[in-house]
Amino acid sequence: LKQGATINGALSFYFDVPRKFSPEQRRLLALVADQLGASAERAGALDLVRSENSALRRENEWLRQKVGEAEQGQRLKTEFLSNMSHELRTPLTSILGHTFLLASGQDGHLSEPQQTAIGKIDHAASALLRLINDLLELTHVNLGRAQVTVAPDDAVAIARRAAESAGSPPKDVEFRIESRAPRIPLYTDGEKACKILEKLLSNAYKFTVTGEVVLSVEGDVSSGTVTWMVRDTGIGIRPEDQRAIFDEFRQVDGSSTRLYGGTGLGLALSLRLARLLEGDLSVESVEGAGSTFVLRLPVGVSP
Numbered sequence: 001l002k003q004g005a006t007i008n009g010a011l012s013f014y015f016d017v018p019r020k021f022s023p024e025q026r027r028l029l030a031l032v033a034d035q036l037g038a039s040a041e042r043a044g045a046l047d048l049v050r051s052e053n054s055a056l057r058r059e060n061e062w063l064r065q066k067v068g069e070a071e072q073g074q075r076l077k078t079e080f081l082s083n084m085s086h087e088l089r090t091p092l093t094s095i096l097g098h099t100f101l102l103a104s105g106q107d108g109h110l111s112e113p114q115q116t117a118i119g120k121i122d123h124a125a126s127a128l129l130r131l132i133n134d135l136l137e138l139t140h141v142n143l144g145r146a147q148v149t150v151a152p153d154d155a156v157a158i159a160r161r162a163a164e165s166a167g168s169p170p171k172d173v174e175f176r177i178e179s180r181a182p183r184i185p186l187y188t189d190g191e192k193a194c195k196i197l198e199k200l201l202s203n204a205y206k207f208t209v210t211g212e213v214v215l216s217v218e219g220d221v222s223s224g225t226v227t228w229m230v231r232d233t234g235i236g237i238r239p240e241d242q243r244a245i246f247d248e249f250r251q252v253d254g255s256s257t258r259l260y261g262g263t264g265l266g267l268a269l270s271l272r273l274a275r276l277l278e279g280d281l282s283v284e285s286v287e288g289a290g291s292t293f294v295l296r297l298p299v300g301v302s303p
């Protein structure tokens, strides 16, 4: 018996006439017993593996069910957000329309305080509409319903259009577009690319008090990509926060007393749009020194 081995059974041999086993016979029988013991052990181990396997299968089934339930819940939440945004947009469009009519003076002359009040309503309602549109677009992308319209465009022109939509930088911040080539042709959904850059620029303006914001564009023929970089000299983002900011509704400062407004939707939507256009969006940042957001898109998206 080997050390540490367990006894699984006994093997008995009988002679019809009494005599002793020869050493040769003993060796042979020991060999047979060893083989039988090994087989018995293997059979036992096999039984154990079989029962552990079926326990694992049951656990897997349970987990699969839970994942299914979670996915169903996630889908219901997204459907709810999508329907809700849609329903909110209709009355809001009506508010904006009537605000415009009032402001235009068609329904009579407005006093100065009335004009100021109308201006504030328009500003707040427009911000709300932008937020609802973002939410609606994000839910469309998440539900796989977003439409990509690919057409010939120019990466430099996209940068200019985004800068125009983002408005003016803060008063102590200088903004410029940098590109070595006057034009960088590409096939993409220009509206979506422009929207991503507009969000990146708005964030750069929001989180930069002094210094500069630079939007650079570069095409790389060998890899067939265009890279836009939005570099700012703002507050920066700590390394441990740099992944989370791309999650839906996530902000570095999520407290109710936070300094900067926002919903934490912009980067989540931008990343999903970039992936939809077969590209990617990433960030490099040093806290206190500034951030650079990098949008990379292929020069030719498959239609």
Ligand code: ADP
Pocket (backbone or CB within 6 Å): 199, 203, 204, 207, 232, 234, 235, 236, 237, 245, 250, 251, 252, 253, 261, 262, 263, 264, 265, 266, 267, 268, 291
């Ligand atoms: P929002 O700006 O509406 O909160 P975003 O998804 O655009 O949502 O951004 C998420 C968070 O990422 C911001 O709240 C901020 O904490 C951080 N962030 C984004 N851009 C910058 C930037 N240029 N500089 C510093 N922090 C940034």
